[in-house]
Amino acid sequence: MIHLRDIGVNLVVAMLLGTAASGEALSVGDKPRIDMHTLGGEILDFQKLAGRITIFEFWATWCGPCIRELPHLKKIHETYKDQGVILISVNRDESEGTATRFITKNKMDWIHVHDPSQKPQYASVWGVRAIPHAFILSPEGEVLWRGHPAGMDQPLSDALKLHPPQIGDRAEDAIDLVTAPRPIVSMQAPGLRIHTNILKGKVRRAQRAHDSHDFYQAYRICNWINDRVSGGDEVQWARDWIGKYESNPSIMEQVGRQRTADEVRRMLSMAKNYESNGRLNEAKKYYEAVLDNYPDTKYTPTAKAALDKLM
Structure with a gap:
């Protein structure tokens, strides 16, 4: 079970429904509707985020250009978080666990959304075809700019001048403005029952992949187990191997x-x-x-x- 406050990360699972049709890129002037839920089931009240400039940035831990942008994003967050700017990163990793560990390790203390690349929901709605990719939304929720986050500084500066945030308190306080709190959900999805034989089969496949030096498949399977099962020997085995893999740069x-x-x-x-x-x-x-x-x-x-x- 993961509690957001325990890891210091506001990891959210969201539904981003745009005015454009699925797969059709959002353009400047479009106004997407944004409904978000935290991993713990809390509802983010976006009415209380109104009046702020919002940045959405799509990325993944396996994307080299995305990782190279991390210092830049941290600088933007630190520079503008008290000026009415909210940063929301949309992670494309298959595994929430992989994303959470990376976010925690690298102290990415802003809001995060998970949108797995194998079953994209939000990226396809927003028309994101490659990462990293960023959007700047006005205080009224309209797209002001989209592009590679490396080129975001001037558009963001222009947005602050032409569309100044209309708030009186610290922007980061809005992250805590939630309504209808719900219990933290288990790592194992409600109603999901994974038979022991399936788990043992997954372990065997991961072991074969590891033995043949196909670490990518082994890592994927271990994360599959870790994300879907809340406890047991197989989960501990998977977590041990995930730790070994992630401590090995090669x-x-x-x-x-x-x-x-x-x-x-x-x-x-x-x-x-x-x-x-x-x-x-x-x-x-x-x-x-x-x-x-x-x-x-x-x-x-x-x-x-x-x-x-x-x-």
């Missing part, structure tokens, strides 16, 4: 490379689907996103060749 580098490859393959698949359906502009955006965000993978030439054909 293994985590391999995990990051393979996760990046998975993300690039997913983006290329989306591009090809759009292309086959005649939606060439959408296909181009995905190919361009691969080239812009993942220029050094073995799939980059494929994306470049496909984009050249469409130009």
Whole structure:
């Protein structure tokens, strides 16, 4: 069981429903509706967040460019948190546990949302095709800017001048403005029952993956067990191996490379689907996103060749 106050992280699971259709990118001027719930089941009262500038930043622990942006995000948070600016990071890792450990270890003391890359809900609604990616919303909730967070400083400065926050207290206090508190939920989802044989099978698969040096698959399976089961020998075994993997930089580098490859393959698949359906502009955006965000993978030439054909 995880209690947010115990780890000092406001990790939230949210529903971000935009005015654009699913998969269609939000544009400047759009006004998404935002309903959020904390991992503990508390409801964030966004009426009390009204009047503040909000930054949404999509990222993942396996994304090298995202990690390189972390010092920049910390600086933005520290600089503007008392000026009416709220930072909300949307994590794309498959595992909430992986995200939580990273967030806690790196003292990312702002609001966090989980949106797993294998079952994207929020990124697809907001039209996020590559990470890192950020949005700046006005005090009225309209999109003022979107793009790579490295280029966020000037748009944020402009937003503060042209759309000054209308608040009287510290912006970070709004994080605690919740209504209808509910009990903390178990790590095992309600109604989910995992048979012992399934768990033992998962352990065997993880062990085989580890023995064959496929640390990515082993790490994924261990996180699957850790996130879905609240206790038992298999969970402790998985947690022990997660700790060993995460303390080994070379293994985590391999995990990051393979996760990046998975993300690039997913983006290329989306591009090809759009292309086959005649939606060439959408296909181009995905190919361009691969080239812009993942220029050094073995799939980059494929994306470049496909984009050249469409130009």
